[in-house]
Amino acid sequence: MGRRLWRDGTGVLVVEGEAGVPGVRVPLEIARSYRARARGLLGRGSLDGAMLLTPAGSVHTFRMRMAIDVAYLDRRFRVIAVRTMRPGRLGLPRLRSRHVLEAEAGAMAGWGVRVGAQILVVEG
Secondary structure, three states: OOOOOOOOEEEEEEEOOOOOOOOEEEEEEEEOOHHHHHHOOOOOOOOOOEEEEOOOOOOEOOOOOOOEEEEEEOOOOEEEEEEEEOOOOEOOOOOOOOEEEEEEOOHHHHHOOOOOOEEEEEEO
């Protein structure tokens, strides 16, 4: 998979399903610019779907109003770690992380986002 240079915007997150099961599709916000990544989910009380921060290797939850699920993705969009973070926390950097997904706490388990899962991002 070649390097993608997305713009800030929206898309669809597709979580690859188990053999024979279609993947889950989730609304996605893409934060590519420094400004969009720095703003992230700050000040929000909820999120419909997920947010992709790219490039990113770590996140924090300072000034956030809600707990979030955080999935660290490698350069091929395979999940290398998933954590739930309460507000006011600093996430540890992940060495192989190139992208970070954020969602409301508890959402990712329902979508099948777990270590080893393959993620696909569809723009627009």
